[in-house]
Amino acid sequence: MSADTKERLIQAAAPIFADKGYRETTVAEICEAAGANIAAVNYHFGDKANLYTEVWKYLNTIALKAYPFPDDHFEIGPEEWLRRFLRSRLECIFCDTLAGLCPKLIHKEMNERTPKHNELFLTYLKPNRDRARLAVRDYIGRDIGDVQLDLLTQNFMGVHISLNAGYQKHKNDPEHMHKFAQYQNIGPLIEQVETFALGGLKEVKKSLNP
Amino acid sequence: MSADTKERLIQAAAPIFADKGYRETTVAEICEAAGANIAAVNYHFGDKANLYTEVWKYLNTIALKAYPFPDDHFEIGPEEWLRRFLRSRLECIFCDTLAGLCPKLIHKEMNERTPKHNELFLTYLKPNRDRARLAVRDYIGRDIGDVQLDLLTQNFMGVHISLNAGYQKHKNDPEHMHKFAQYQNIGPLIEQVETFALGGLKEVKKSLNP
DNA sequence: GCCGTTTTCAAATGACCATTTGAAATATTT
DNA sequence: AAATATTTCAAATGGTCATTTGAAAACGGC
Numbered sequence A, B: 001m002s003a004d005t006k007e008r009l010i011q012a013a014a015p016i017f018a019d020k021g022y023r024e025t026t027v028a029e030i031c032e033a034a035g036a037n038i039a040a041v042n043y044h045f046g047d048k049a050n051l052y053t054e055v056w057k058y059l060n061t062i063a064l065k066a067y068p069f070p071d072d073h074f075e076i077g078p079e080e081w082l083r084r085f086l087r088s089r090l091e092c093i094f095c096d097t098l099a100g101l102c103p104k105l106i107h108k109e110m111n112e113r114t115p116k117h118n119e120l121f122l123t124y125l126k127p128n129r130d131r132a133r134l135a136v137r138d139y140i141g142r143d144i145g146d147v148q149l150d151l152l153t154q155n156f157m158g159v160h161i162s163l164n165a166g167y168q169k170h171k172n173d174p175e176h177m178h179k180f181a182q183y184q185n186i187g188p189l190i191e192q193v194e195t196f197a198l199g200g201l202k203e204v205k206k207s208l209n210p
Numbered sequence C: 001g002c003c004g005t006t007t008t009c010a011a012a013t014g015a016c017c018a019t020t021t022g023a024a025a026t027a028t029t030t
Numbered sequence D: 001a002a003a004t005a006t007t008t009c010a011a012a013t014g015g016t017c018a019t020t021t022g023a024a025a026a027c028g029g030c
Helices: A002-024 A027-034 A040-045 A048-066 A078-094 A098-110 A117-140 A146-170 A187-207 B002-024 B027-034 B040-045 B048-066 B078-094 B098-110 B117-140 B146-170 B187-207
Strands: none
Touching (some): A002 A040, A002 A048, A040 A048, A078 A098, A078 A146, A078 A187, A117 A146, A117 A187, A146 A187, B002 B027, B002 B048, B040 B048, B048 B117, B078 B117, B117 B146, B117 B187, B146 B187
């Protein structure tokens, strides 16, 4: 059945792309994992790059459903929004369900210029950054230059991004395995990260006092 | 002259590897840039991977000389050490001399598993992380679990790492060009980043109060 | 159960690239 | 300057992959 093979290809490709990135993943191994013929990817998707964007769509939908973004911050205020945003990112990174493949895929993409990089960046990544920037601006609450705001947003976002990078890097490393993954109660760790990120913002806010 | 060609290859390869990473760089283009024959890399270095490690050695030496690490922190104290460490990393990232290629190369390597990854990581990256971890531990100054300390170190290091990633990504992007690069006076920006990173540490320290 | 369409398949194609080869050129030694 | 070692060179080799091809198989409407 056609639709079935197409779905199987996406589901088989997702963990492989997330594990090895775009270039290191071969069409052959995806097809093998999906139990499909070597020509299946080109038949169903045209080429490897299109399958890759389908995998993004697939994983992003799953992750967004399991770890939704907080609503806009007009009600809860920017600080609480930032806290919830960060928490949902961290929970997604450290979860071991399918949704966890999404941060993994992002991590791989961030440092590889795949054929679809710009499209993916604009569709899936930039909007989040822009929303966070808005919240950071409102949190600071006074005049701050564009460059300074971009820098601060980058710092804030960098907290979970670099955690993601470190986690992906060491997750399967026997020496580091114990670190976060097998830590039963991840809640206090997440709180510590929140304290760090919000603490950084707080000090910068303080330093901007007139 | 032999030694001459060898040097030329390293110097020509450095900016190319730093720009495109290991895999995307072809031996052919390195040789062309160096004005050498296609066989020169294999003749002088054995293979592409060995040339790559030579480039690491070359750029690391240059960067370390221009932006040295602070001395051990028994005299200046851990907070000042962390501040100086961060500052020297940031200055290196934002400089536009040859030394700036080193963070660029690191950035590329971090997310690509080159044949020499483990060796390079252990030689050039891990020692810095371990030194920073020591300083963070002394800064906190009281009992903190291994996992918590690793996490906090990762957060602190992540500040400049993710800044490096963002900077490398957008440096040549016409829309973002203005952000940091053409900013004449980078000092205040660096101070803001320091405030963020040290502020994060400070809050975590505070939250650990008995 | 026949016919047009869709999907699968194994084998071929062609592009890209690191590395090898062996001869020619250049440098070094005596 | 002859003999030897080193370095350069253009062309060939071989491996890896994405993609194509055209025939076979499965499917769906009638």
